[in-house]
Amino acid sequence: MVKVINRPLEMLGSTVLDLTPSLGRLTIYMIHVFMWLIRPPLRLKLFFEQMVFMGNKSLFIIMLTSSFSGMVFAYQIYLGFTAFSVDSFVGPIVAIAVCKELAPVFTGLVVAGRCGAAMAAQLGSMVVTEQVDALEVMGVSSIQYLGVPRVVATVITMPMLAAIFMLIANTGSWIVGTQLLGIDEAMYFAKISDFMTVKMAIEGLIKSAIFGYMIAIIGTYQGFQVKGGAEGVGKATNQAVVWGMVTVLVMDFFLTAILAKVL
Amino acid sequence: MSYKASIEFNNLVKEFGDHRVLNDLDFNIHEGKITTILGFSGAGKSTLLKHILGVHHPTTGQVKVLGEDLSTLNESKLREFRTNFGMVFQYSALFDSMTNFDNVAFPMREFTNMSEEEIKEKVHTLFKQTALDDFAIHKLPSEISGGMRKRVGLARALALQPKIMLYDEPTTGLDPITTHMVDDLITSTHNNNSDIPMTSVIISHDIAATLRISDYVAFLEMGKMVVHLPVDEFRKSDHPTIKKFIELST
Ligand SMILES: Nc1ncnc2c1ncn2[C@@H]1O[C@H](COP(=O)(O)OP(=O)(O)O)[C@@H](O)[C@H]1O
Numbered sequence: 001m002v003k004v005i006n007r008p009l010e011m012l013g014s015t016v017l018d019l020t021p022s023l024g025r026l027t028i029y030m031i032h033v034f035m036w037l038i039r040p041p042l043r044l045k046l047f048f049e050q051m052v053f054m055g056n057k058s059l060f061i062i063m064l065t066s067s068f069s070g071m072v073f074a075y076q077i078y079l080g081f082t083a084f085s086v087d088s089f090v091g092p093i094v095a096i097a098v099c100k101e102l103a104p105v106f107t108g109l110v111v112a113g114r115c116g117a118a119m120a121a122q123l124g125s126m127v128v129t130e131q132v133d134a135l136e137v138m139g140v141s142s143i144q145y146l147g148v149p150r151v152v153a154t155v156i157t158m159p160m161l162a163a164i165f166m167l168i169a170n171t172g173s174w175i176v177g178t179q180l181l182g183i184d185e186a187m188y189f190a191k192i193s194d195f196m197t198v199k200m201a202i203e204g205l206i207k208s209a210i211f212g213y214m215i216a217i218i219g220t221y222q223g224f225q226v227k228g229g230a231e232g233v234g235k236a237t238n239q240a241v242v243w244g245m246v247t248v249l250v251m252d253f254f255l256t257a258i259l260a261k262v263l
Numbered sequence: 264m265s266y267k268a269s270i271e272f273n274n275l276v277k278e279f280g281d282h283r284v285l286n287d288l289d290f291n292i293h294e295g296k297i298t299t300i301l302g303f304s305g306a307g308k309s310t311l312l313k314h315i316l317g318v319h320h321p322t323t324g325q326v327k328v329l330g331e332d333l334s335t336l337n338e339s340k341l342r343e344f345r346t347n348f349g350m351v352f353q354y355s356a357l358f359d360s361m362t363n364f365d366n367v368a369f370p371m372r373e374f375t376n377m378s379e380e381e382i383k384e385k386v387h388t389l390f391k392q393t394a395l396d397d398f399a400i401h402k403l404p405s406e407i408s409g410g411m412r413k414r415v416g417l418a419r420a421l422a423l424q425p426k427i428m429l430y431d432e433p434t435t436g437l438d439p440i441t442t443h444m445v446d447d448l449i450t451s452t453h454n455n456n457s458d459i460p461m462t463s464v465i466i467s468h469d470i471a472a473t474l475r476i477s478d479y480v481a482f483l484e485m486g487k488m489v490v491h492l493p494v495d496e497f498r499k500s501d502h503p504t505i506k507k508f509i510e511l512s513t
Contacts, residue, residue: 130356137316137350138370139342 029143029221033151036144043149050153055161057114058107062161063168065106070094070169073102074176078183087177088187092195094173099196099204103165105252108211111158112244116219119150120240123223124233132224147224151216158212159205166201203259210255215244269294269427269462270315274324277310277486284310286486287324292479295460297453299473302483303508308466311483312429315464316348317341329426346374349420353432355412357404363415364400370422389418392455393448410441417448421456428452430465434472442469446476470512474498482508 074094081087123146126132135142177183222236222243268291277285284307292298300308313319314326317333325332329347336344357366367386371377377385390400393414399407404415413433420428430449434442453463467473473480473494480497482489482505489504490497497505 126359129354129359130352131358134350134352134356134358136318137345137348138373139345140373141342 025225026217026221029224030217032143033147033217033220036141037148037152039144043145046145046149047153050149051157053118054111054115054153054157057118058110058161059164061110061114062107062165065110066103066165066168067172069102069106070098070172071176073097073169074173075181078177078181087181087183088191090173090177090181090183091188091192094177095170095192095196096200098169098173099166099201100256101204101252102169103162104204104208104211105248107158107162107165107208108215108248108252109245111154111161111212112215112219112248113241115154116215116240116244117237119216119219120222120226120236121233123147123220124226124236125230127224127226128229128233142224147220150220151213154212154216155209156212158208158215162204162208163201166204199263203263206259207252207255211248211251214247214251218243218247267294268292268327269329270464271327272311272314272324273327275314275321275326276323277307277314277319278322284486285314285321288486288488289324290481290488290491292462292464292481294462295457296478297449297463297465297476298479298481299465299467299477300481300483301467301470301473301508303468305485306483307486308468308483309431312431312464312466315427315429316345316350346370346423347426348429349423349425349427350429351413351416351420351431351433353435355404355409355416357412357415357419359404362401362403363395363407366404366415367418367422370419374423385422386418389421392421392452393418409437410444413437413441413445414448417452421452424456424459426459426461428461428463430463430467432466432468434467434469442472446472450476468512470509 074090077090077093078087081089123132126146132142132146135145174188178185178188219240222240226232226236270292272288272290275285275288276283288311300311302308310319314321314333315328317326317328317336320326320334326334328344331344333341333344357363358369361369364386367389368382371382371385386400387397390397395411395414395418399411399415404412407415428449433445433449437445449463449465453461465473465477474497477494479491480494481491482497482502484504490500490502492500498509500506
């Protein structure tokens with residue numbers, strides 16, 4: 001009986017103990033990234049390269065997921081609401097949900113899966129092949145050269161991607177709602193302007209920037225701490241995706257609570 | 264014998280936890296000479312190299328490079344100081360996202376105010392010096408052979424005219440012909456730059472190459488210095504460990 005109770009407790013305990021030093025190292029890494037961010041030289045070229053890379057990696061998937069999630073969401077809400085003859089509320093409900101939640105969270109999940117993983121894989125293989133050591137030995141900070149441009153690019157690109165998500169999802173909802181399901185177009189827009197505010201979109205953009213920061217920090221951190229060959233790179237890539245996604249979902253709750261107070 | 268020391272180890276001790284990896288090393292690496300640090304795997308050679316680079320600092324004792332105690336330098340001074348080193352990595356460690364040209368140009372772009380025109384000229388000179396064909400210049404490192412990558416790595420290491428060249432296992436895993444080529448490259452690089460004068464330090468467990476190209480050999484065993492001798496005396500040494508090492512490797 002004691003054993004049955006102890007086992008889960010032990011597991012919880014060891015997970016917490018495993019996590020604590022990692023969190024400590026992650027925090028130290030975040031401080032280093034910040035310190036190198038504010039030190040010259042500014043590596044603008046690397047930063048733009050990373051933005052283009054991220055766009056290439058994720059734009060198409062974001063367009064695909066946003067259009068379909070906008071459409072299906074509008075459809076589902078319509079099915080529920082039409083019974084009470086309040087189907088014109090589809091517009092604002094989709095708009096608010098997309099801007100506040102779906103856009104930042106879905107974009108975060110896509111970017112964690114595509115870009116966070118790519119960062120861990122790239123930096124990890126650079127560690128394994130001593131390219132990171134080569135930078136350091138030459139006197140170039142690997143955090144500044146490899147870490148900072150990726151983090152900054154993600155913080156700036158994520159809100160752009162989220163904004164694209166918002167635009168496309170709402171367009172999808174509009175097409176399904178007004179063109180397919182026959183909601184009155186004037187009512188659709190009137191209701192949106194009644195309930196939706198610019199603040200809500202800003203909330204989504206702020207969230208996505210913070211998600212982007214965490215995804216890039218986790219992705220690059222996982223890459224830098226790779227040990228032991230190709231296997232280590234695979235493991236780091238996997239960890240970057242898992243922790244990137246979990247962080248997005250968990251932080252979403254706390255950010256919602258905080259932003260509700262601040263905004 | 265009078266000589267100038269380029270790197271001084273004064274009672275260097277390094278411990279990781281309770282594990283003593285370097286045990287009271289006290290010797291100098293001579294300026295303008297080729298010194299090989301030889302030893303079995305796990306002897307502490309890489310750790311010693313990291314002390315020269317200032318990546319590790321001594322637990323006790325002191326490492327002085329070109330008269331400078333690296334543990335007293337702050338981070339940015341240390342980074343600046345590292346431009347004195349040219350390092351050739353075991354697997355070349357070229358940046359795989361850049362062409363060979365950009366790899367060799369990299370240190371110049373980072374640390375000098377040279378114009379692109381001057382850089383181009385210097386890269387071509389370095390390619391010549393390391394006997395690289397021009398066709399390799401605008402290729403990616405992944406598109407050329409391992410031996411050629413070694414040359415590009417060497418060219419990159421030479422870009423800032425370093426005072427100290429460091430070679431980490433330069434011939435490990437290479438075929439005999441490429442091994443000879445790398446050996447020749449190390450000696451020719453050393454001799455061509457003797458006006459600076461250049462000190463070369465090689466980390467190796469390849470006894471044949473060591474005997475062929477070194478001026479001095481420092482033999483490490485389990486963190487302890489067994490001998491530090493001119494190569495001719497090393498060859499004749501009757502120290503049992505060294506005899507065994509030479510026997511096992513030939
Ligand atoms: N950062 C470190 N932390 C703990 N132990 C280390 C570290 N670096 C090296 N060692 C230990 O030091 C010993 C010597 O390693 P190393 O210098 O790599 O030897 P070599 O290069 O001669 O093969 C090994 O036993 C290794 O486990």
